[in-house]
Amino acid sequence: xxxxxxxxxxxxxxxxxxxxxxxxxxxxxxxxxxxxxxxxxxxxxxxxxxxxxxxxxxxxxxxxxxxxxxxxxxxxxxxxxxxxxxxxxxxxxxxxxxxxxxxxxxxxxxxxxxxxxxxxxxxxxxxxxxxxxxxxxxxxxxxxxxxxxxxxxxxxxxxxxxxxxxxxxxxxxxxxxxxxxxxxxxxxxxxxxxxxxxxxxxxxxxxxxxxxxxxxxxxxxxxxxxxxxxxxxxxxxxxxxxxxxxxxxxxxxxxxxx
Amino acid sequence: xxxxxxxxxxxxxxxxxxxxxxxxxxxxxxxxxxxxxxxxxxxxxxxxxxxxxxxxxxxxxxxxxxxxxxxxxxxxxxxxxxxxxxxxxxxxxxxxxxxxxxxxxxxxxxxxxxxxxxxxxxxxxxxxxxxxxxxxxxxxxxxxxxxxxxxxxxxxxxxxxxxxxxxxxxxxxxxxxxxxxxxxxxxxxxxxxxxxxxxxxxxxxxxxxxxxxxxxxxxxxxxxxxxxxxxxxxxxxxxxxxxxxxxxxxxxxxxxxxxxxxxxxxxxxxxxxxxxxxxxxxxxxxxxxxxxxxxxxxxxxxxxxxxxxxxxxxxxxxxxxxxxxxxxxxxxxxxxxxxxxxxxxxxxxxxxxxxxxxxxxxxxxxxxxxxxxxxxxxxxxxxxxxxxxxxxxxxxxxxxxxxxxxxxxxxxxxxxxxxxxxxxxxxxxxxxxxxxxxxxxxxxxxxxxxxxxxxxxxxxxxxxxxxxxxxxxxxxxxxxxxxxxxxxxxxxxxxxxxxxxxxx
Numbered sequence: 009x010x011x012x013x014x015x016x017x018x019x020x021x022x023x024x025x026x027x028x029x030x031x032x033x034x035x036x037x038x039x040x041x042x043x044x045x046x047x048x049x050x051x052x053x054x055x056x057x058x059x060x061x062x063x064x065x066x067x068x069x070x071x072x073x074x075x076x077x078x079x080x081x082x083x084x085x086x087x088x089x090x091x092x093x094x095x096x097x098x099x100x101x102x103x104x105x106x107x108x109x110x111x112x113x114x115x116x117x118x119x120x121x122x123x124x125x126x127x128x129x130x131x132x133x134x135x136x137x138x139x140x141x142x143x144x145x146x147x148x149x150x151x152x153x154x155x156x157x158x159x160x161x162x163x164x165x166x167x168x169x170x171x172x173x174x175x176x177x178x179x180x181x182x183x184x185x186x187x188x189x190x191x192x193x194x195x196x197x198x199x200x201x202x203x204x205x206x207x208x209x210x211x212x213x214x215x216x217x218x219x220x221x222x223x224x225x226x227x228x229x230x231x232x233x234x235x236x237x238x239x240x241x242x243x244x245x246x247x248x249x250x251x252x253x254x255x256x257x258x259x260x261x262x263x264x265x266x
Numbered sequence: 267x268x269x270x271x272x273x274x275x276x277x278x279x280x281x282x283x284x285x286x287x288x289x290x291x292x293x294x295x296x297x298x299x300x301x302x303x304x305x306x307x308x309x310x311x312x313x314x315x316x317x318x319x320x321x322x323x324x325x326x327x328x329x330x331x332x333x334x335x336x337x338x339x340x341x342x343x344x345x346x347x348x349x350x351x352x353x354x355x356x357x358x359x360x361x362x363x364x365x366x367x368x369x370x371x372x373x374x375x376x377x378x379x380x381x382x383x384x385x386x387x388x389x390x391x392x393x394x395x396x397x398x399x400x401x402x403x404x405x406x407x408x409x410x411x412x413x414x415x416x417x418x419x420x421x422x423x424x425x426x427x428x429x430x431x432x433x434x435x436x437x438x439x440x441x442x443x444x445x446x447x448x449x450x451x452x453x454x455x456x457x458x459x460x461x462x463x464x465x466x467x468x469x470x471x472x473x474x475x476x477x478x479x480x481x482x483x484x485x486x487x488x489x490x491x492x493x494x495x496x497x498x499x500x501x502x503x504x505x506x507x508x509x510x511x512x513x514x515x516x517x518x519x520x521x522x523x524x525x526x527x528x529x530x531x532x533x534x535x536x537x538x539x540x541x542x543x544x545x546x547x548x549x550x551x552x553x554x555x556x557x558x559x560x561x562x563x564x565x566x567x568x569x570x571x572x573x574x575x576x577x578x579x580x581x582x583x584x585x586x587x588x589x590x591x592x593x594x595x596x597x598x599x600x601x602x603x604x605x606x607x608x609x610x611x612x613x614x615x616x617x618x619x620x621x622x623x624x625x626x627x628x629x630x631x632x633x634x635x636x637x638x639x640x641x642x643x644x645x646x647x648x649x650x651x652x653x654x655x656x657x658x659x660x661x662x663x664x665x666x667x668x669x670x671x672x673x674x675x676x677x678x679x680x681x682x683x684x685x686x687x688x689x690x691x692x693x694x695x696x697x698x699x700x701x702x703x704x705x706x707x708x709x710x711x712x713x714x715x716x717x718x719x720x721x722x723x724x725x726x727x728x729x730x731x732x733x734x735x736x737x738x739x740x741x742x743x744x745x746x747x748x749x750x751x752x753x754x755x756x757x758x759x760x761x762x763x764x765x766x767x768x769x770x
Contacts, residue, residue: 083618087760102756104622117614117767120545122552134541135620164552184620 036061036188036220037082041091044077044244052077052244054091059222061187064214066235066252067224068260073241075224076114079190082222083112095188108136111186113177113194121166125158125176128165129183136184143183150179153205170197178206182213189213190222195230203230210234228264232257279376283384284391306703315400322404329409338409340476343483347475350429351457353398357437358453359561361389382507386435386500395434402426410483418483425482428492435499439506538621542629543636549608550601553687556608559600566596567644574651583726584718587733590655590662591670591710593645597637598666599709602674603702605630606755610684610766617763627675627752631744634671638663661730661737668740670709675751677705679758682765 035058044052052074059065067075080086082093084100092099095106112118120128133143147159158168158176165176174197181189195203207230213219214234225231232238232252240248240263248263250256326338333341371381389395406419414422444453460471482488536543550556570593579585592599609616616626642663648655681702713733720729740747 083614085614085617085760085763102759107618108620110618112618114614117612118618120612120615122549123545127548131541131545132619135538 035059036063036096037222038094038097039078039081039091040094042078042081042088042093043090044074044081044086045089050244052081052241054078054244054246057239057246057249059220061220062214062218063237064210064221064235065223066231066238067222067241068226068228068231068238069224069241070264072243074244075241076192077244078241079112079114079192079222079224082190083110083114108184109187110190111181111184111188112190113174113181114190114192116173116177118177118181119165119173122164124162124164125168126160128176129159129180132180132183138183146183147179150182153179153202153209155202171199171202174198175202185217186219188220188222192224193226194223195225195227207234228257228260232260279380280383280387283371283380284388287388311394314397318397318400319404322401323408325401325405326409337413339413339483340480342405342409343479344472344476346426346429346479347471348461350433351460354433354436354440355453355457357433358440359558359565361395361434361437361441363438363441382504385507386438386503389434389438390431396430398430399423399427414483417486421486421488422479422483425479425488425492428495431496432499435496435503439499439503442506442510538625539629539632542621542626543633546608546629546633549687555685555687556601556604560597563596563600563641566600567593567641569593569596570645570648570651574648574655580651580654583721583729584714586654586658587662587717587730588710588714590658591666591713593648594642594659594662595638595666595670597641598634598671598674601637602634602671602678603705604685605634605674606678606762607681607683607766608685608687611687613763613766617759623752623756624748627748627755630675630678631671631748634674635667638667638671657727657730661734664734664737664741665713666737668737668744672740672744672747672751673705673708675748676754679751679754679762682758682761684766684768686769 037059039054039057041056042052042054043050051072067078069075077086081088082095082100084093084102084106088101092101094100095109098105100106120131123131129143129147133140133146138146151159154175157172158179165173168176174194178191178194181191194206198206210221210223211234214221221235223231223235236252238248238250238252238256238260239246240260248259250259325342329336329338329341402423406422410422411419440453460469463469464471482491550560570589573579573585573589579589642659645659648659713729716733717726717729720726
């Protein structure tokens with residue numbers, strides 16, 4: 009780390025109750041002074057958030073709280089009005105370096121809808137220099153999640169149901185063996201069985217590969233089951249940052265029950 | 267009177283459907299935002315109307331000059347059947363199918379007949395389909411009236427109107443029934459048969475047409491007979507829909523096997539860039555709009571046939587260069603204006619995967635380059651018109667490949683409109699803005715002006731050399747030019763992402 013000391017060092021803003029990495033002790037993803045304005049309105053204002061390697065980070069908040077905006081800033085799809093996001097100490101803005109380490113699925117813009125799922129997986133695999141064997145064993149491991157419906161059908165992605173599109177996108181996000189996985193509301197549009205399978209799959213990934221996960225969700229049950237740390241956004245501000253425990257779900261439910 | 271009540275209800279439902287169509291257009295966000303494009307299209311339409319009207323009035327003189335000694339009306343009558351076939355083929359390629367969000371209406375208590383009538387009648391209400399009348403009516407005044415009188419002129423107009431209606435109804439039917447390229451080509455062959463028969467003197471469609479339409483113009487019977495063709499076409503359409511009503515039967519989802527696209531897998535040897543190019547090829551082949559543009563581009567390769575045999579143009583360096591740039595660059599010029607923004611629907615994917623910006627820009631560069639070289643090769647038969655064509659084509663190739671590609675790539679970073687590729691139509695202007703027209707200036711105008719100026723001093727070859735050198739420079743220094751585009755792309759990246767996320 010040949011970098012200069014971050015000015016935020018002197019004033020730790022993280023609540024003491026939560027065991028966290030802060031920016032100085034090397035979170036894999038760090039956001040400092042991050043702001044996004046749209047026509048004068050501040051839709052996101054994050055003083056300092058650091059996500060540790062292997063942490064599973066849940067993001068909750070009502071519509072318009074800034075969850076997707078935060079994810080898009082991490083993925084360098086929008087420009088920050090102030091501050092920056094760093095992955096492994098390198099700013100993401102206008103850089104290609106982080107792309108190999110990050111798998112993501114936010115919405116249908118992450119699909120190529122005129123390909124069949126098989127072609128889409130093959131294309132993605134080639135981008136990550138995977139061999140055909142790697143791809144086949146990966147798809148094999150996904151068959152349970154796919155429920156036998158995605159591969160081999162010859163249908164174009166644009167003709168798939170919303171749920172199957174989502175499964176395709178989530179699988180492709182995992183295809184490059186990412187160190188970091190970013191999913192925006194992965195549980196919506198999935199049937200109950202698939203939701204449970206996805207949860208199992210994510211927990212498995214956490215255990216076996218120590219993958220860092222960022223997951224936003226409207227479903228408090230799911231997100232508390234998968235994530236060790238929950239951040240609540242409201243109107244672009246971090247209002248809660250808690251380590252998941254027995255009481256977390258209740259705490260969140262009472263917070264949102266207005 | 268239960269029946270007439272029902273009838274009335276159905277009629278009014280039909281007008282409501284048309285009203286919805288009008289509102290859908292008026293309320294689409296593109297309607298006002300695209301004012302510049304609308305105005306440009308309006309001017310183009312006006313231009314064609316004026317040209318057609320003038321041509322219609324002058325046609326008798328022109329015909330008398332080209333074929334002296336025969337009556338203009340006779341010649342026109344003789345050409346009608348050929349025009350009918352040509353127009354039918356043209357419409358088969360160009361006329362968009364009328365659509366309705368069937369599922370939204372199918373569940374409402376609407377009669378199936380009403381929906382089908384709506385789909386069938388919609389093209390008849392589109393004024394663009396009656397452009398030919400701008401030629402027919404003036405000719406009726408200048409060519410038919412002197413021979414057949416007022417009544418004859420009206421009969422002439424009426425019989426041609428019925429043919430237009432016939433074509434307007436038949437083209438969608440053909441399109442619905444034979445929607446793939448192969449049958450399209452087959453139709454072209456079938457359409458060419460009468461011309462061959464005529465050429466070998468076996469059967470003259472010309473004579474048949476002349477006799478038939480001379481009779482039509484001459485007899486009041488036409489007021490009854492002319493209804494038969496459009497009504498027949500309408501009937502055939504109804505028959506088609508009687509068998510194919512449910513959307514799943516006539517909007518079948520095609521399934522794709524891996525092997526369908528294996529043909530392009532040779533591209534994949536070129537690493538990520540090759541992968542990206544083969545992705546773009548799939549994009550072209552799997553969207554209606556890009557596919558119809560591809561066919562149009564193929565047709566435009568023949569554009570030179572209009573110019574090279576004509577001494578009026580082939581002695582003018584400006585025209586020659588225009589035609590050369592146009593035919594040798596057809597594919598590049600047509601697809602180049604969509605480069606990058608045709609990736610709008612999956613742009614977030616491209617920006618977050620393991621694709622270096624430089625690979626992405628290079629893939630687009632090599633795709634356009636391949637198009638340039640392919641259309642240059644495809645147009646080499648024009649060299650048969652004379653060796654004077656060769657320097658123009660070579661200059662055009664160099665200029666297209668060395669200058670125009672870079673201009674297109676650089677300009678593409680300014681076009682932040684998402685291109686909707688699902689709707690197929692050649693006159694579809696969605697996702698096109700005034701910026702596309704500004705790009706045309708260096709592409710076409712600059713070289714033509716340069717040649718024209720040098721031609722004043724009869725030194726047009728020097729202009730060609732200058733343009734070729736410019737092109738060569740662009741090819742030799744492509745790396746630094748591409749890097750410049752890369753930097754520009756990174757600057758514009760967020761604007762592109764945001765723009766492409768907005769659906770129209």
